[in-house]
Structure formats: structure tokens, C-alpha cells
Amino acid sequence: MIQRRLYIYIVAAASFGMVLVGLINLGSTALNQLLNATPPYTNVRDAYAGFGAVILVGLPVWGFHWWLAQRFAARNADERTSAIRRLYLYVVLAATGIALAVYLRRLIEAAVGFVLGTSSDGASITRALWATLVVTAFWLYHFRTATVDRNNVGESGVSATLRRWYAYGLLFLGLAFLLFGARNLLQQIWVLLVDRGQVIAPGGLVPTAMATMLTGLLIWGFHSQWTARPPIAQDDQRSTLRAVQRFLALTGCVSLALFGASQLLYYALARILGIEHPGGVTTSIVVAVASPAATVIVFGLAWLWIRRQLAADAGATEAARQAGVRHLYTHLVAFLALATLAIGAAGLLWTLSDQILNNALHPPSGGQVGDWRDKVSLFITLVVVGAPMWLTHWRQSPELVERYTLSRRLYLYATLLGGVLAGLISGAIFVYRLLALVLGTSDAASGAPVIDMGRALSVILVAAAIGLYHWRVLRSDAAARPAPSPSGISSPTGVRSPAGVPSPVYGGGQGGGVLVTITGASEQQIRQALSTLPEGANFTIQR
Amino acid sequence: MRYAVVRVGPLDKIDRPSRLALLGVGILTIVGIAATLLTGSGRPAANASTPAGVVTTYVLAVQAGDANKAWAVLAQSGQPTAGEPPRPVLSESDFRSQVQSTRQPTSPRVRIFALHQSSDTASIQLEVSHASGNPLTGTATQQVTLDLAHQAGGWRITSDPQPWQFQ
Numbered sequence: 001m002i003q004r005r006l007y008i009y010i011v012a013a014a015s016f017g018m019v020l021v022g023l024i025n026l027g028s029t030a031l032n033q034l035l036n037a038t039p040p041y042t043n044v045r046d047a048y049a050g051f052g053a054v055i056l057v058g059l060p061v062w063g064f065h066w067w068l069a070q071r072f073a074a075r076n077a078d079e080r081t082s083a084i085r086r087l088y089l090y091v092v093l094a095a096t097g098i099a100l101a102v103y104l105r106r107l108i109e110a111a112v113g114f115v116l117g118t119s120s121d122g123a124s125i126t127r128a129l130w131a132t133l134v135v136t137a138f139w140l141y142h143f144r145t146a147t148v149d150r151n152n153v154g155e156s157g158v159s160a161t162l163r164r165w166y167a168y169g170l171l172f173l174g175l176a177f178l179l180f181g182a183r184n185l186l187q188q189i190w191v192l193l194v195d196r197g198q199v200i201a202p203g204g205l206v207p208t209a210m211a212t213m214l215t216g217l218l219i220w221g222f223h224s225q226w227t228a229r230p231p232i233a234q235d236d237q238r239s240t241l242r243a244v245q246r247f248l249a250l251t252g253c254v255s256l257a258l259f260g261a262s263q264l265l266y267y268a269l270a271r272i273l274g275i276e277h278p279g280g281v282t283t284s285i286v287v288a289v290a291s292p293a294a295t296v297i298v299f300g301l302a303w304l305w306i307r308r309q310l311a312a313d314a315g316a317t318e319a320a321r322q323a324g325v326r327h328l329y330t331h332l333v334a335f336l337a338l339a340t341l342a343i344g345a346a347g348l349l350w351t352l353s354d355q356i357l358n359n360a361l362h363p364p365s366g367g368q369v370g371d372w373r374d375k376v377s378l379f380i381t382l383v384v385v386g387a388p389m390w391l392t393h394w395r396q397s398p399e400l401v402e403r404y405t406l407s408r409r410l411y412l413y414a415t416l417l418g419g420v421l422a423g424l425i426s427g428a429i430f431v432y433r434l435l436a437l438v439l440g441t442s443d444a445a446s447g448a449p450v451i452d453m454g455r456a457l458s459v460i461l462v463a464a465a466i467g468l469y470h471w472r473v474l475r476s477d478a479a480a481r482p483a484p485s486p487s488g489i490s491s492p493t494g495v496r497s498p499a500g501v502p503s504p505v506y507g508g509g510q511g512g513g514v515l516v517t518i519t520g521a522s523e524q525q526i527r528q529a530l531s532t533l534p535e536g537a538n539f540t541i542q543r
Numbered sequence: 544m545r546y547a548v549v550r551v552g553p554l555d556k557i558d559r560p561s562r563l564a565l566l567g568v569g570i571l572t573i574v575g576i577a578a579t580l581l582t583g584s585g586r587p588a589a590n591a592s593t594p595a596g597v598v599t600t601y602v603l604a605v606q607a608g609d610a611n612k613a614w615a616v617l618a619q620s621g622q623p624t625a626g627e628p629p630r631p632v633l634s635e636s637d638f639r640s641q642v643q644s645t646r647q648p649t650s651p652r653v654r655i656f657a658l659h660q661s662s663d664t665a666s667i668q669l670e671v672s673h674a675s676g677n678p679l680t681g682t683a684t685q686q687v688t689l690d691l692a693h694q695a696g697g698w699r700i701t702s703d704p705q706p707w708q709f710q
Contacts, residue, residue, distance in 0.1 A: 109649065116579045118650065121608070178568070184674070184681040185571050192578040195654065197670070198587055200599040201606055201709070203652035205682065206579045208674045210572060217568050224561065259679060283656075283670065283684065291680050301567075305560045 002084070008072075009088040012065040016092060018058030020099075020138060026051040027130040037123030077153050086159040089146045090166040096139040097170050101177065101219050103131040109211035113204050155235075164236060168245040171223040175249055177216025179302050184209035186294035194286045237313070246310055247328065253303040254336050260295030262340065262378075262385045267292070270377040278374055327402055330393050331411040337389030338415060342462055344382025346422075349458030351375040357454045361447035396473055403477055412474050419467030426459035587655075591616065591697035594665035595655060598689055601700060602669075605709045606650040610642040613706065618692060618699035633704065642706050649674045653709060656686060665691040665698065671708055 029047045031037075069088075073080040107128035113119030146163070149155070155163060188206045192199075227236060236242050267289055270278030281288040307329065314325040355372045395402070402408060433449040433456065443449065518526055523541060530539050557565070587593070589600040597616050604612035614635055633641065657668040668688050675683035687709075690702035 112576075116576065118579070178564075180678065180681070182568065182571055185575050187681050189571070189575050189578045191652075191672075192582045198595065198655040199582065199652065200587060200595070200655060200669075201602045201650065201653040202579055202582070203606075203672065204649040205652050205672065205674055206575050208649045209681075210575055213568060213571065217565070221561075221565075225557070228558075256678070291682070294681075295679075305564070308560060 005079070005082055005084045008065050008069050009084050012062055012069060013088055013091065015058045015062035015065065016138075017095075018054045019062050020096070020134070022051045022054035022058060023134050024131045026055060027134065028127045031126045031130060032123060035123045035126060037121075073149070080149050081153045081159065083158040083162065085149070086146070086155070086162045089142055089149070090162045092142045093139065093146065094166050094169060096135050096142065097166075097219070098173065100132065100135045100139055101173060101215055103128055103135055104218065105177070105211045105215040107132050107211075108214050109204065109207050112207035112210050116202075116207060118202050118204050118207060160235060161241070163232075164239055164241045167223055167227050167232075167236075168239075168241050170219060171227065172245050172249060174216050174218070174220025174223060175302075176252075177212050178220050179216070179253070179298055181209050181211070181213025181216050183294045183298040185213055186298060187290045190290040190294060191287055194290070195284075243310075243313070243325070246306055246313070247332065250303065250306045250310070250329065251332060251336070253299045253306060254333055256295055256299040257303050258336060258340055258385055258389065260292040260299065262381045263292035264289060264296060265384055266378045266381040269381055270374055273373045273377055275374045275377065278377065323402075324405065324407070327405045328407040331405075331407040334390055334393040335411050335414060337386045337393060338466070339386070339418075340382050341386030341390050342418075342466055344379045344384075344386055346459050346462040347379035348376065348383065349461060350455050351379060353454035353458050354451060357447070357451050361450065397476070397480075400480075403480065408477075412470050412477075415470045416467055416474065419463045419470065423460055423463035423467060426456040426463065430456040430460065591699075594660055594667055594691045594698050595658060597691060597698040597700065598655070598667050598669070601689075601704070602653050602709045605642055605706045608643055610639040613642060613704070614638055616698075616700055617704055618694055618701040638704070638706065642710075650710060651708075663693045665693075667691065 025047065029044060029051065033044060069085065073085065079085065107125065110119060110121065110125040110128055114122065114125060150163075185206065188209055192202075192206070227233065227242075267278050267285060271285060278285075278288075310325055310329060351372055397403075398408075430453050433452040437444050437449040437453070441449070521529075526541060533539065587595040587599045589603060590596040591600070601613050601616045604610075604616075617638075651671045651673040653672075654670050655667060656670040659666045666688060668686055670684060671687055672682045672684045675681060677683065685708075687705060688702070689700050689704075691698045692701045693699075
């Protein structure tokens, strides 16, 4: 049975691909000829023959195998619930969904460009329209088939996972299109409004950004609404893929917002230090800040928005999951902020060491003053952006409930690993250049090994500081870890009870009993909470 | 066979952040269209009487795929400077095929960065901004210089025309 299914759906998928490619290209060739546009193929007859053959072979093969698949599905519910069938459907939906995003973007870009007068290529609109129509028709057909299957026999296990891969993958793609398109459009609007230079050709930057944003809105909007409605919403509430998609989006937004903020501060600081063209920008500074400012606005807002979504998702589940999501978010931001801070600190030390050692080894020429000031502005900016972010998100000694979370341990070990690797590589470079200096290699006379050693030492210092600090935190966490009690229940040794609450006493207990300390609740509330214990269970409340 | 109906609910069913996103997209679209239409009017007149006019004619013709119009503003018998190739560097057929075959879906924004002009020669430095896949910047900007000479009552481009730079 499985072999038959595999055969049918593999052949159907391959022949469907042939039909899709053939239809899009055959239509485009015909439209080019009708509109007297420059054909993409040197020989139009070759194109007709090639794509015609692909359709003539692919269409009957796909039609026959798909008919077989539908016939078996109508007869037998097992066939309809089969994971292989769902794999075919969601792979086709994902492929046509991505193709739809590409062609729809092209269509909107060409149409907006035509309307705004930045493009005169009318044939590209009809080509994109044809491709969009073909892909939309196939996508809708497969989407409807998947919905009919779900309504008839349900969707669980592997089938539901396949649907989530499709839904959250497209949701992520749509969100990326939406945010990058909005950022680029805001940037272009800014440039158009503040740039006083004579623009001789506006180009297609505004239509392109607009097309990316609108395509993203459609793809993201549809899948967002689809996954937010019952029964899919309830089914996916505890889905790991859903959370992973949101955390991936959050990571991207936090990174880009931090990058944009760093760039903005860098330009400001560089101008204060008298750098005319910070980072080598040739255009005016008002135009140059368009990109980082747009990045901060769009990705900063997206950051807040996704954070709210994560909180809302967690709010619908139990308290433990809420706390887990909150900790994961906090540690993720702390990690990205620490990376920014570390790069800034190491870069600052590197630049200062370069400057001091170069001045000591060679008389200053005066020509590179702007260069080192430019770098100093950049790295100070990274420190200024990274340090407060890290300090506000990182807690060295949090409550017990946070101290042993997986996300905190991931943060600690990832940071430690980064610090150790950076220290190891820089240490090797330091020793290599030291040996070069001692042995008098060809560049030793120019002082190059000393400069390289200064650079390596800068990285070693920062890596060591970060590594040592986090190693100490790991040790402190390990020391504060509750020791296992004789009854097999952990006792939080070393953890002080809140004032006025007696310290718990652990021991053999009655039948492996548990001693729980509760604060912030009245005795009546505690008794009410414990009233649901199973029959035969006893408890004692001690003040 | 049962037909599945996928309904996208009315706007009031959409959560507040999503409505705000929708509003933001709407505002950006309208402002983008308005800014493009309003700022497009300050373009130099496309004529052969000024170096900026010639460069405007050339760039717009290349972006529209009009090889004849673009070729007409190139100097046909320029005197090459010592050490430089004879101009134009491309033959007419090569130029025509480049203009028509290397068209990109998105044409770049071109603005005059600097203009140096004497009585018979001129040099225009252009800033060309392409859409870029770089997630950090969104655009890639480069500078292109076109040299011009006053010939037969009008200005002509004498340097390598580099049509692909403007497509």
C-alpha cells in the first residue's frame, strides 16, 4: 500500500512540476510574441516546441495519477489520512506558495512602476499576471483539497506537523517580505524627501519595495488569519514550530533593530568627533541615516509586536509555559546584546591598541586620524547599545524557578563557548606572532607582530572577561542547585526562605512526602487549593 | 464531494496589532506613491543643450530599452585621450544588444552627484542606487562618471557609456 502511494504521489509531484513550468513559460512566450516584446529565448519556435512537449507529456501523466489518488482517497479514509498524501499536498502548496510570492511581487512591481512612470515595460506586467494566475489557480486547488481532507478525516500527528511546516514557513516568508519591504519603502521615501540632489531617473526602488511589502502583507495576512482561527488555532496552541517561527522572527527583528540603532548612534558620534564621511559614506549624512532609521522604526515595532504575540500565545496556556516563553525571550535578547557589547569592547580595544602601537612604532603621519576616530565611534556605539540591553535583560542570581531553566543554561553555555573559542583562536595568534618576533621573521623589523599581538590581546581580554564571568555564574548556579533529599525530593539548600517563613525540613517524611513553602496566600486559600488532592492524601499546614 | 470554504473574516475580527500593521502598510503605500510623483518633477530637461540634459536623455533611454535614442547622444568620432581606448568603446550593434539584453526587472535610481563643466568639456559624477538583497542596507550605491564634450552644436558623451550600470 505504501509503495503504491509513494509511486502515485512521486509521479504526480514530478509531472505537476512539469505542467506548471510548461504552462508559465508557454504563456509568457506567447504573450511576448503577441505584444512584440523582446523574447527571453532566441528562438521562439524552440520555446514553443520545448514547453509544448513538457505540457503534452506532463499533463496527462499528472491528470491520470492525480485521478487515481483522488479515487483511492474517496474510497478509503486511510488513504485520505495518509501522511504521504499530506506530504504531497503541503509540498505542492509550499512550492506554489513561494512561486506565487515571487510572481505576485513581480506583478505588483511592474504595475506600480508603470503607474508611477518609472517603468515602460508593459509586457512584463502581462507575463507576471499570467504566471500569477496559473500559480494561484493551482495553489487554490491544492489548498481546497487539503481543507476537504482535513474536514473529512481530521489532521493529527505527522499530517498536522506537515501542515504546520507549510503554514509557519509561509508565515515566516510573508513576514520577512512585509518587514523588509516596509523598511526599504520607508528608506526610499526618506531619501526622496530629504535628498536635494538632482534625480535624473527615480528608478524602480519605490515600486520594488512597495511590491515586496504588499506581497508580504498578502502572504502573511492570509496565513496569519488562517492559523488564528479554529480548529487550527487550538490545535497549534502548544506547537513547537509555531513558537520556533516566532522566536526566529524575534531574533531577526532584535538583531536588525540593534544594528540599526548602532548605525544611527555611530553616525551621530562620528559627526561629533568630526568625521565627515563616517563608514566611508559618500552621500550626505541625512541620506545615509535613512537606512538605519528605517531599520530601527520597522524592526523595533516588529520586535514589540512579536513580543506581544508571544505573551498572548503563552497567556492562553499554563503558567509554566508562560514563564518558559518569557525566559527564552529574555535570554535570547541578553545573548544578542552581549554579542553586540563584546564586539564593541573588543573592537574598541583593538583600535586603541592599533593606534597606540602604531604611534609608538612609527611616527604619526596625520593622515589616518579620521580613520581611527571613525572606528572608535563605531565600537563605542556598539558598547553603548549592547551594554544597557544586556544589563536590563540579564540577571546573575534570579529566582530558583529561572535559575535552572534550559534557556538560561543554553545562554550560559553558548556564551562560554563563544568566549573560549575566541580566546583560543586569539591566544594561538598571540603566541604565533610572539614566536615570529622572537625568531625574527621577515616582518618582525616593521613591528607587524607587535601590532598583531596587541589586536589578539584585545580579543583575549574581552573573551576572558566574558568567559570567566559566565563560568563563575555557572559555578554559582551549580552551588545553589538543590541537593537531592533522602526521599528523592530536592531540597533547596543554600536558598534562604523569605522572612517569617520557617525553613523547610527534609527527611524521610511520611511515605516520601513533600514539604512545600507557600507565601502570598492565606491559609484558607491554601486549604482550598489543596482540597483537590486525591483521596487518602494528607497535608499539614504549619505557620 | 464537499467543498471547503475558507473565509477571511471582517476587519473587526483582526487583532489590534495586525490592524495597526495594515494601517502602517496603507500609509506607507500612499506616501510612497505621493513622494515619487511629487519629487519626479524636479528632473533636468532631457535635451542636448546642457550636459545634465544629455545625461538625463541617455539614462532614461537606456532604462526604457531605447537603444537608438541612447546611441544618438554618444560621441561617434571623439578624439581618444592618450592611453584610453577609442570612443565609443562599443560598436553600435554591441551597444544595442547590451541595452536590450541586460535589462533588469528593477532599474536603479540615478542622481547627479557632482558636475564639472568648462566651455567644451564636462564631467558628471552620478550616484547609482540599485535595490540590494543585503538585509542590512536594502540598497547598494555606486558612483559612475560620464565625460562629455561639446560637438556639432550639442553635448555628447565621450567616455565609456556603460549602459549596464543604469539598467
